[in-house]
Amino acid sequence: MxxxxxxxxxxxxxxxxxxxxxxxxxxxxxxxxxxxxxxxxxxxxxxxxxxxxxxxxxxxxxxxxxxxxxxxxxxxxxxxxxxxxxxxxxxxxxxxxxxxxxxxxxxxVGIIDAHSAVPATTVTQPGKMVLIMGTSTCHMLLSKEQKLIPGIPGVVEDGILPGYFGYEAGQAAVGDIFDWFISNCIPASYEREAEKLCINIYRFLEEKASK
Structure with missing residues (x-):
């Protein structure tokens, strides 16, 4: 802010x-x-x-x-x-x-979209990580302890669930980078092949990557 x-x-x-x-x-x-x-x-x-x-x-x-x-x-x-x-x-x-x-x-009171996913996925205790991927990625953990960890500035008491420190890390751009890659780096031959198969380019690339 x-x-x-x-x-x-x-x-x-x-x-x-x-x-x-x-x-x-x-x-x-x-x-x-x-x-x-x-x-x-x-x-x-x-x-x-x-x-x-x-x-x-x-x-x-x-x-x-x-x-x-x-x-x-x-x-x-x-x-x-x-x-x-x-x-x-x-x-x-x-x-x-x-x-x-x-x-x-x-x-x-309000809660940030990614942070609300932690209790929504039934993670209400320490020991499990929740990863949310969209335009960015958020990696979420709960802990009873506050520790300063290099590279993880997002540590908030009562930030995700009351009574816990919520740790947040991740990547600022993920889905955005995938979108940029699709828009700028895909050869025309892939576009034509996906169209011939009647599938979108995302599914086409996913199927190629899985082989």
Missing amino acids: FPKIWQILKESPEIYQATDRFIEAGDWLVLQLTGQEKRSSCNAGYKAIWDKKEGYPSTDFFAALNPKLKNIVKEKLSPDIYPIGSKAGGLISKMARLTGLKEGTPVA
Whole structure:
């Protein structure tokens, strides 16, 4: 979050000044559903360098980036962070009508898409890794201990499940690279052969790779 805020301040200071709140999309959706601004430990920890014990970085840290960012948390964010699994509020009437759900239906605080896959795949204890592949890949682990591991900056207490440190690593581009490869590096003969077989190029390459 903060690199983007810093960019806005640098390139469009008038937008920065006019902005009341900078908020992650998941937290914004919860705000729309409940009328409550309740930011989650997942979004804050992995996207905004928040720590359960220390909170956000100090005002001196932000001032060193740009003096105008010194009080960014107090002025344009919120120091109040809620753990994964906690209730943000109930569905407001407007959203109840929009969704077809009952007004007051409990809404939990937000969680990042890949991170929600860990409990969704029934991994709720340490000892198993969940790999999620899409445009990027995320490798997820749970632990009762916090350890600083070179190359793994994504370690957040209550980041994936309450009571655990959630470790996140992976590759920033995977599906994007596959897409680039398909668009730029496939010979025309492969395209013609796939068309002749009435299959798409992805399946064609998968079948060739399996031989």
